[in-house]
Amino acid sequence: MLFDLKDHIRSIKDFPKQGIMFRDITTLLKNPVAVNYTLDRLLEYSTGKNITKVVGIESRGFIFGSLLANKLDAGFVPARKPGKLPAETVSASYELEYGADKIEIHKDAINKNDRVLLHDDLLATGGTAKAACEVIEKLNGKIILLSFIIELTFLNGIRKLNGFDVRSIIKYDSED
């Protein structure tokens, strides 16, 4: 491959805590060529599927989520942590290592029969993405595709997303 997107991802040891290798896309974001390359790959997955809404997960999912929505001529819908969205929301919970958290979407953001692309920068354990799918389905949206820039395959998040069309550009099979 002439252009290797992995060269534009920075790996940072022990962030946010010991034993975790953080995959940092800020080095990609500051390079417009790498951004266009990433966007083109994500559009290969999503073009021609009549997507009407792109849901981006707070907050890094807002970056390519809004770019995808704009290119696909679809609406952009932010999925946010509790208490951030001001109007009536629908939510779903997901487990964390210790405790649980929630993801919320405005009730009026997804219409019945909306064809939804869910986007986040990274697929790890899949908990947040699965909760976002639950909310979209509660709102009667049809989930067409889930797209990620990076997938940490060793965390097996895809297992939680069984039955959905899940795509990612870059895969890491270990913390190394």
Added chain:
Amino acid sequence: MLFDLKDHIRSIKDFPKQGIMFRDITTLLKNPVAVNYTLDRLLEYSTGKNITKVVGIESRGFIFGSLLANKLDAGFVPARKPGKLPAETVSASYELEYGADKIEIHKDAINKNDRVLLHDDLLATGGTAKAACEVIEKLNGKIILLSFIIELTFLNGIRKLNGFDVRSIIKYDSED
């Protein structure tokens, strides 16, 4: 005006607390026509100024920040709350009603002589934007323009941003 962007902003009373009228852009975001209109206005301010980096303030500033960077063929740089960015950062503090908070930018995200557009969805008291400007200047970036979708003129945020070129599409002169 045939197209009034204010029609696409939802005003929510007493959010996040009593006495505040929250200006909600999620109703704008879900409409691709309103997004393109907003983007075109923001591009009128920024096109032809040789912007090399667009800094978007977490997290709603990521949405049009990334769209602007892509259209201007500039790099995108997230300005984030403390502890979110994994590599070495530079930060500045700003006052809140009770206490203070900080905004951080990766040290390697802005180069000397970068021509910077700072973007956020809303200009209120200007504290966050001013702190972000301080960080950009610590990194020797040149601040060319600050652009916002909405400005709450009665909070006089522009006074804190004296000396900068500040543009906003929509102005509200009271909480009503």
